[in-house]
Amino acid sequence: MDNQCEGDILVRKRRKNVPVIFEKDTPGAAGYRLPPMEVPRKDPGTLLPGATRRQVAAHLPAVNEPEVVRHYINLSSLNHHVDKALYPLGSCTMKYNPKINEELSGRPDLAALHPLAPAEACQGMLELLWDFSRELAAVVGMDEISLHPAAGAQGEMLGIKLVRAYHQAKKNAKTTILVPDSAHGTNPATVRLVGYDVEEVASGPDGRLDLDRLRSRIGLHVAGIMVTNPNTVGLFETRFQEMADLIHSVDGLVYMDGANLNALVGLVRPGDIGADIVHINLHKTFSTPHGGGGPGSGPVGVKAALARFLPVPRVVKEGDRFRWIEEAPDSVGRLHPFFGNVGIILRAYAYLRSLGPEGLAEVSRGAIVNANYLAKQVEDDYPASHPGPFLHEFVTSLAWMRKFGVKNIDAAKRLLDDGFHAPTVSFPLIVPDCFMIEPTETESRASLDSFAVSLRNIAEEARSCPEVLATSPHWTPVGRLDEAGAARALKLRWEWPSR
Amino acid sequence: MAGYVGHGPTEERDLLRAIGVSCFEDLLVGIPETARQRAPVDIPPGMSEEELRRLFRGLGARNYDPEKVPSFLGAGLYDHLIPAAIRQLTLRSEFYTAYTPYQAEVAQGTLATIYEFQSILCELTGMDVANASVYDGGSAAAEAVLLASSVTGRNRVLVSAALHPHARQVMETYADGPGLDLVTVPLGADGRTDLAALRALIDGSTAGGSAAGGNVAALVLQNPNFFGIVEDAGPLVEATHAAGALAVISADLVSLGLLESPGALGADITVGEAQSCGNPPQYGGPLCGYFAAKKELVRRMPGRLVAEANDQDGHRGFVLTLQTREQHIRRDKATSNICTNNNLMALGVTIYFALLGPEGLRETADQCLQKAHYLEEKLAAIPGVRRVHAGPFFQEFAVELPVPAGPVVARMLRDEGILAGLDLGRIDAGRARQLLVAVTEKRTRAELDRYAEVLTKTLRA
Numbered sequence: 027m028d029n030q031c032e033g034d035i036l037v038r039k040r041r042k043n044v045p046v047i048f049e050k051d052t053p054g055a056a057g058y059r060l061p062p063m064e065v066p067r068k069d070p071g072t073l074l075p076g077a078t079r080r081q082v083a084a085h086l087p088a089v090n091e092p093e094v095v096r097h098y099i100n101l102s103s104l105n106h107h108v109d110k111a112l113y114p115l116g117s118c119t120m121k122y123n124p125k126i127n128e129e130l131s132g133r134p135d136l137a138a139l140h141p142l143a144p145a146e147a148c149q150g151m152l153e154l155l156w157d158f159s160r161e162l163a164a165v166v167g168m169d170e171i172s173l174h175p176a177a178g179a180q181g182e183m184l185g186i187k188l189v190r191a192y193h194q195a196k197k198n199a200k201t202t203i204l205v206p207d208s209a210h211g212t213n214p215a216t217v218r219l220v221g222y223d224v225e226e227v228a229s230g231p232d233g234r235l236d237l238d239r240l241r242s243r244i245g246l247h248v249a250g251i252m253v254t255n256p257n258t259v260g261l262f263e264t265r266f267q268e269m270a271d272l273i274h275s276v277d278g279l280v281y282m283d284g285a286n287l288n289a290l291v292g293l294v295r296p297g298d299i300g301a302d303i304v305h306i307n308l309h310k311t312f313s314t315p316h317g318g319g320g321p322g323s324g325p326v327g328v329k330a331a332l333a334r335f336l337p338v339p340r341v342v343k344e345g346d347r348f349r350w351i352e353e354a355p356d357s358v359g360r361l362h363p364f365f366g367n368v369g370i371i372l373r374a375y376a377y378l379r380s381l382g383p384e385g386l387a388e389v390s391r392g393a394i395v396n397a398n399y400l401a402k403q404v405e406d407d408y409p410a411s412h413p414g415p416f417l418h419e420f421v422t423s424l425a426w427m428r429k430f431g432v433k434n435i436d437a438a439k440r441l442l443d444d445g446f447h448a449p450t451v452s453f454p455l456i457v458p459d460c461f462m463i464e465p466t467e468t469e470s471r472a473s474l475d476s477f478a479v480s481l482r483n484i485a486e487e488a489r490s491c492p493e494v495l496a497t498s499p500h501w502t503p504v505g506r507l508d509e510a511g512a513a514r515a516l517k518l519r520w521e522w523p524s525r
Numbered sequence: 526m527a528g529y530v531g532h533g534p535t536e537e538r539d540l541l542r543a544i545g546v547s548c549f550e551d552l553l554v555g556i557p558e559t560a561r562q563r564a565p566v567d568i569p570p571g572m573s574e575e576e577l578r579r580l581f582r583g584l585g586a587r588n589y590d591p592e593k594v595p596s597f598l599g600a601g602l603y604d605h606l607i608p609a610a611i612r613q614l615t616l617r618s619e620f621y622t623a624y625t626p627y628q629a630e631v632a633q634g635t636l637a638t639i640y641e642f643q644s645i646l647c648e649l650t651g652m653d654v655a656n657a658s659v660y661d662g663g664s665a666a667a668e669a670v671l672l673a674s675s676v677t678g679r680n681r682v683l684v685s686a687a688l689h690p691h692a693r694q695v696m697e698t699y700a701d702g703p704g705l706d707l708v709t710v711p712l713g714a715d716g717r718t719d720l721a722a723l724r725a726l727i728d729g730s731t732a733g734g735s736a737a738g739g740n741v742a743a744l745v746l747q748n749p750n751f752f753g754i755v756e757d758a759g760p761l762v763e764a765t766h767a768a769g770a771l772a773v774i775s776a777d778l779v780s781l782g783l784l785e786s787p788g789a790l791g792a793d794i795t796v797g798e799a800q801s802c803g804n805p806p807q808y809g810g811p812l813c814g815y816f817a818a819k820k821e822l823v824r825r826m827p828g829r830l831v832a833e834a835n836d837q838d839g840h841r842g843f844v845l846t847l848q849t850r851e852q853h854i855r856r857d858k859a860t861s862n863i864c865t866n867n868n869l870m871a872l873g874v875t876i877y878f879a880l881l882g883p884e885g886l887r888e889t890a891d892q893c894l895q896k897a898h899y900l901e902e903k904l905a906a907i908p909g910v911r912r913v914h915a916g917p918f919f920q921e922f923a924v925e926l927p928v929p930a931g932p933v934v935a936r937m938l939r940d941e942g943i944l945a946g947l948d949l950g951r952i953d954a955g956r957a958r959q960l961l962v963a964v965t966e967k968r969t970r971a972e973l974d975r976y977a978e979v980l981t982k983t984l985r986a
Contacts, residue, residue, distance in 0.1 A: 041836070065899040065973065077759055084648040088884065098617075101638060123621075134592050142598055146939075147588065153587070161569075179852070211855070211856045318632075321869060323811075359701075363661050399543055442631050497837075504629075511834065517832055
């Protein structure tokens with residue numbers, strides 16, 4: 027402990043303010059040189075009316091290229107990332123992002139294509155989008171796919187809009203979408219956005235859908251249900267098919283939130299178990315990089331009866347040629363300005379083609395084995411919230427730490443000292459003070475073992491020297507940041523010192 | 526099997542033994558037999574890296590080659606120069622394989638760059654606050670009208686006829702649930718949004734309402750507008766404010782090197798598409814929508830926000846803030862359902878403006894303006910070709926051809942390797958002879974001269 031404390035003081039002394047580019051401002055410096063104008067220059071005053079011209083130029087920093095590069099390299103070094111170590115954020119599926127996918131998706135004859143170029147001159151791209159849709163449909167057991175949603179949340183929005191379009195077409199008077207209390211926050215937020223009421227359904231004691239409770243909520247007002255499967259405590263919804271029958275009995279639709287699809291690929295197809303709609307997070311299951319918070323991509327798969335409502339434009343194949351159709355009479359309309367996050371789709375396509383059917387099955391298998399192995403390694407200190415075996419992740423309550431004066435967030439911060447990212451903290455809401463841990467299939471046994479050691483050490487620290495946790499992290503580039511103070515003072519932008 | 530799984534079959538046996546089960550199937554007891562997939566997924570067999578490369582090379586070769594074909598196609602995504610440093614930096618594992626900065630102490634790289642993005646967006650747009658980015662300019666505009674409706678408690682949105690038609694369509698998709706009523710404000714003959722028509726629509730919306738402006742929540746304007754025309758935004762914003770409604774301006778960031786900032790023009794919310802500043806078009810996505818507003822609106826803004834924060838020793842760092850607006854806390858009462866931001870694209874935008882600096886931005890905007898006017902003059906001199914609108918323009922303009930534009934675009938691309946612009950007939954059948962032409966700083970004089978020659982020749986053929 028003494029060494030720990032001395033080391034701590036040394037680290038703290040060497041910490042500095044996190045730099046921002048504005049502080050590198052050197053008037054006159056430039057980080058980029060444009061080619062010459064070449065054409066005769068006219069006075070902008072003769073081309074643009076006075077009232078439309080800018081009076082005060084934007085005050086951007088002036089920095090040369092070496093300094094810009096050094097600044098961003100230095101900032102980058104302050105990040106934890108998948109290529110460095112385990113990143114066990116539950117429900118986020120932080121798996122390895124294969125390098126070849128960056129090379130392929132960056133090809134200029136794909137990445138630099140303009141979406142409004144004539145389709146005739148983009149046949150390779152259209153074929154790729156067509157093929158990927160078909161293959162994705164095969165993975166999830168659906169009839170049609172829309173690649174448009176830019177993220178999972180937008181996929182959810184499309185899904186619920188499809189539910190609405192379906193009921194409007196049938197003149198069904200529906201008001202309500204059922205959402206389990208273990209759901210991601212995007213589910214209820216989406217339902218409201220689309221214009222339905224949310225009715226929350228409590229999970230059963232085993233962490234799964236409580237079918238009896240659900241049955242008591244069923245009525246003609248129910249437009250559908252949103253169910254995450256496997257759910258957020260890492261369990262397969264064993265009675266999914268029964269649940270689907272129940273919803274279908276009132277002509278409701280079943281939306282399966284595919285956030286956790288990584289555990290099911292090659293094992294279970296949502297379309298085979300009664301789901302009418304599913305979204306797929308390509309940035310989770312299909313290994314596309316998370317980019318520090320996005321972009322994602324959230325394609326939606328549907329059964330044939332819903333295909334006519336899908337967004338436009340849609341790619342169609344005529345003979346061996348492909349083209350876009352811009353309008354379809356029953357479509358919910360346009361969701362994305364163009365065709366979705368194609369750059370992400372390219373990576374996911376490369377991933378799927380590299381795996382093939384056997385590789386795909388190994389993904390879910392590896393994810394399930396790793397999650398169960400890790401759960402086993404730490405079960406003495408971190409018993410799972412619900413009985414396993416688990417699929418891709420498990421949840422554990424750290425409420426026991428409270429009697430030592432520390433909480434899950436303290437343990438999370440302490441993990442950062444050991445070079446790991448923390449798991450998802452305090453979600454799902456149904457487990458108090460929890461960690462939600464998803465190691466993914468790409469972690470080696472050594473990596474899981476070392477994370478387990480770290481977790482066990484932290485449990486020991488919680489019991490024997492909780493102040494170490496309470497004041498952590500100790501070894502990170504900045505100490506624990508005052509979030510409440512930040513929200514009060516609210517400095518959201520750089521302010522130049524007055525000149 | 527190369528795959529990306531962290532352990533092989535032998536090691537898996539050890540792992541299963543450690544778990545305390547005899548085989549993998551024992552871990553699947555929660556999945557009923559009836560739910561299990563019967564056959565392997567019907568997709569082609571797996572491939573090596575080299576086979577993948579061949580596959581992609583073949584697909585790429587069936588597209589036009591953007592490295593050889595000069596592009597005059599814009600319509601929201603412009604062919605601006607991209608400094609080499611951007612790709613190298615955005616491809617740092619530290620940036621692109623990280624996720625949302627939930628643990629701030631190990632995410633200062635991401636958080637600081639978001640803070641820089643917010644700051645740069647505020648500088649450019651003249652607004653007080655900007656968020657960490659949203660999906661694209663279309664959803665940004667849609668989120669803006671949802672916010673305006675919730676702030677004003679009104680549901681009619683007046684939309685300029687020269688808002689990007691795709692942004693308008695995305696807005697319609699989003700507005701349908703909350704029941705917003707979108708009404709088009711027509712253009713004058715000069716291509717600018719018609720002030721008199723706006724006033725008439727506001728007056729019409731007042732009828733029956735007690736307060737001035739009645740049920741108008743917002744005006745949505747694009748500047749430069751979809752046809753490239755620079756709007757006289759000041760009076761339009763004023764009329765909107767007089768009706769108690771919010772002014773939403775969708776602005777092109779490069780144009781803000783020369784054009785008055787939306788903030789100075791009185792906008793309450795500024796949105797737009799930032800993609801072309803540092804990022805390739807990627808066949809239309811991922812893009813980089815931005816969302817900036819006056820500070821009074823900050824607690825109702827959608828998306829992530831980053832704030833300065835201090836650690837226990839007073840060192841400056843950055844954190845996600847005001848998360849109680851967001852879906853993961855507020856659930857069905859959130860201001861939006863958005864979860865991610867298009868962070869990696871926003872990073873490209875941030876580095877773009879850091880490299881350009883104030884002089885680079887001014888020069889870029891000036892070259893766009895000058896080269897566009899140079900080409901416009903040449904095209905207007907071609908017999909049978911005339912500009913559609915008389916209003917001032919920045920880097921894009923529409924011309925009327927003596928023949929339908931679609932075949933002309935197709936022929937110029939196929940025979941001459943020039944991407945001539947957008948056939949406006951694709952978005953409005955009444956504009957089948959109109960061609961929307963964009964010119965950026967990337968175009969050389971030789972390319973501009975050749976464009977005029979080739980168009981002349983094509984029209985003669």
